[in-house]
Amino acid sequence: MARPKPWEADDELWAVVQPLLPTVERRPRHPGRKRHPDRLAFQGILFVLHTGIAWEHMPQELGFGSGMTCWRRLAEWTEAGVWPRLHEVLLAGLRKANALDFSRAAVDGSHIRAFKTGAKTGRSPVDRGRTGSKHHLITDATGIPLAATLTGGNRNDVTQLIPLLHAVPPVRGKRGRPRHRPDVVLADRGYDHGKYRRLVWDLGVKPLIARRGTEHGSGLGAQRWVVERAFAHLHWFRRLRIRWEVRDDIHEAFLTLGCALICWRRLNDAVVR
Template sequence: MIRGCWVARPKPWEVDDELWAVIGPLLPKVERRMRHAGRKRHPDRLVFQGILFVLHTGIAWEHLPQELGFGSGMTCWRRLAEWTEADVWPRLHEDLLAKLRNANVLDFSRAAVDGPHPRVKGGSKTGRSPVDRGRTGSKHHLITDATGIPLAATLTGGNRNDVTQLIPLLQAVPPVRGKRGRPRRRPDVVLADRGYDHDKYRRLVRDLGVKPLIARRGTKHGSGLGTQRWVVERAFAHLHWFRRLRIRWEIRDDIHEAFLTLACALICWRRLKSAR
């Protein structure tokens, strides 16, 4: 706010030049046909803002406001599917993690995992949750660095036990560049609550070169892990601030996973900007 002048804050779905400079090169180039060219392709930047509008507001594709210039909801959905097939979102997330590591913001000294689940309207990778009165749902599984930066996220049915996703989460962390030498992929330590208590998985974690610090069932609370694990719970709160992730509306699991990975990338982008 400038004295005597009101300054409008940018909308969360507006893409500035700096962010577009990161995203634009990752998008596949589509050459327009010379013969029978048809209707001109809607600009990628506007379509991407339409995708962000849906991610932030949770609005249905068919209700996307035409007056905002994003193109139709079907155009945005098709472009999202096209870019998902081209692996744009994992590459975007990996690039931003590299920038965070280069800025000395990423902390691999420990990682934290958790797996809450949103409500779901149908589709693959769903199941009846044993901890939610048997309701059908999907689970978001998340691993963060020591400060709560999302390193990877996965999607399973609500009937999958959290502990079964401990190894897939660790393996889903991409090789993070940003510094000289070999990329960093594994944290030194992984923290988890009692839902991950299983000696078999402790051994598997150690086989990956990671030290497991997992609370044991049947022991009193007060292990001290909560003072370090809260960062993953905060990260989930940031993820579910994107309304499209609170309820899974997508029948196609790859489209919901695209939203999930894109949200992780946007959280990384905010952390990168705040670190400057």
Template sequence: MAKLKPWEVDDELWAVIEPLLPRRPRRVRHPGRKRLDDRLALQGILFVLHTGIAWEHLPQELGYGSGMTCWRRLDEWNRAGVWQRLHEILLDRLRSADVLDLSRAAVDSSQIRALKGGRKTGPSPVDRGRAGSKHHLITDAGGIPLAVILTGANRNDVTQLLPLLHAIPKIRGKRGRHRQRPDAVLADRGYDHDKYRRLVRALQIRPLIARRGTPHGSGLGRQRWVVEQTFALLHAFRRLRIRWEARADIHEAFLKLACALICWRRLTSFC
């Protein structure tokens, strides 16, 4: 059996995604042109996500429809909450398989250029003030992405610490109460602020944040590297290395889909 390309959806993944897609019954009278098959449209979206190609350059010979059709489907499914729900379902399955480790979480951010501007952009302090955005990410102890937030490049990292913790969904998969909070959160010196330490403790989470002015080698780096590894996986999707979308919600749709795919790979590697 030929190996599937990264953007091709196997039957197992499709069985998870298909029930989440909104149903659009075809009109009986004047039905118009038949709607492109959802699975093919999804593969067109994944092709753009993996390769970073422009929508209008999506090769027609692949059979995934036009780039505009795939763009509309990405937008439609994002509005319906498909990508967020997919991520939550996979987190549930990871916890059920005893792969998810919420004994601690790690947070960090990464800057990207925003070539078309738009909402959630700002002058980048590391790119000569050019327009940029920032990905803020929180992972479990093993690097599984729990939540991701998009902001302008000029937003201070520490301002997104509480929003990241609140963005973690209710994770089920075990009998009894869901889990939504890690026991501890690890962060670098960019998050060093006593006010935010108090706010994190108020959520019954232990803040393990490196302090400014202290020598490196505190030991947190040996546990915090997982979030940097997950950023490498996230930006292996070429569409996420540069923000090409003027619309912030479309870029966020790609981010959520990429997080879900990382979770799926981790799940299938363990099960």
């Protein structure tokens, strides 16, 4: 039996995604061309995310529709807020399966090249001043992505510490109040700043941040490596290794969808166990 391709949305994943999509009613008069099936368009979006291929080079023999059709559907669903809701639903499923650990969280940033200018790009000091963007990520204690943000390549990582904590959605899945704050947040020396330590405490979260000027071997790396592994999984999606999009909301859509797919894999693993 042939192994399914990673961009082929199986029935289980589609059952989660389909209820989140906006309903588009055909006009009774002048209905126009029949709308391309949502499931095929979604698989076309996954194909671009996984392979990094340009929209205009979408292989027609795969049946996903034209690249422009898939791009329009991506823009439509992004405007409707589909991807954050998908991520939130999967996080709730992980919490219900006891696979989410809020005892601590880890944050980090990763620079990527941007070959086109646009919002949330900037000259990167770590890439010879070339235009780039940064992915900022917060994960739970096991490396499950809780939230991600996008900034220009010239932004300091510490500026996204508080936005990342605020970006964690209220995670349901269990009886009682939803959970949206970790007990502890771990970060490297780039986040060592008194102002941001105080702001983290104000949110009811304990900051464990390596101090500048101290020797290596604080022990935080033994717990903080999970966010670096999460970046490796996230950038396994070729479309996220380089930013090709001028529109920042489209790249953020791919970023959030990548986080959701990682959650989907972890949820499947939790169910199997």
